[in-house]
Amino acid sequence: MSASETEVLVIDAPGGAAEALGSYRPQLERTHLICRWPGELAPAFRGRVSKYLTKIRRSAEVVALTLVIGGDATVGVMLSELGRDLAAALAPTGSLTLLGVGASQTAVVESFEVLRQLVAPSVTLDAWFGAG
Numbered sequence: 001m002s003a004s005e006t007e008v009l010v011i012d013a014p015g016g017a018a019e020a021l022g023s024y025r026p027q028l029e030r031t032h033l034i035c036r037w038p039g040e041l042a043p044a045f046r047g048r049v050s051k052y053l054t055k056i057r058r059s060a061e062v063v064a065l066t067l068v069i070g071g072d073a074t075v076g077v078m079l080s081e082l083g084r085d086l087a088a089a090l091a092p093t094g095s096l097t098l099l100g101v102g103a104s105q106t107a108v109v110e111s112f113e114v115l116r117q118l119v120a121p122s123v124t125l126d127a128w129f130g131a132g
Contacts, residue, residue, distance in 0.1 A: 006030035006060040010049055010086070013070025013101045027064060032056055042078045049082060053089040063094045069111055070102045079114050087118040095124040105129055 007028045034052050036045045056062060065086055090096060096119055100108035112127045119125060
């Protein structure tokens with residue numbers, strides 16, 4: 001792994017940050033955390049994630065990305081738009097992991113399917129069901 005490789009952890013799980021961070025183990029020396037603020041609206045969060053990913057990509061290749069979704073996870077326009085930003089930032093041979101923290105198994109599976117359609121076929125895609 002080169003020094004310009006990084007991983008990103010995006011937490012879109014109100015109240016799920018502590019649980020997600022408690023079990024998260026970075027694999028690379030450079031890791032970035034983007035967490036949704038309490039009360040932050042979905043469009044504002046998506047915009048902030050998009051801008052930060054653009055900034056990261058100026059100096060590093062995103063080879064691993066983890067998206068944490070929570071109990072209010074909604075599949076649809078928001079995830080599709082955020083997923084496009086995540087897919088665009090991820091290296092063609094990178095990995096994307098979806099983690100449900102308080103999200104239903106159905107929401108995690110539906111979110112996985114949305115992301116699967118957005119990432120390159122060469123990207124490794126995994127899903128984990130956290131405590132619900």
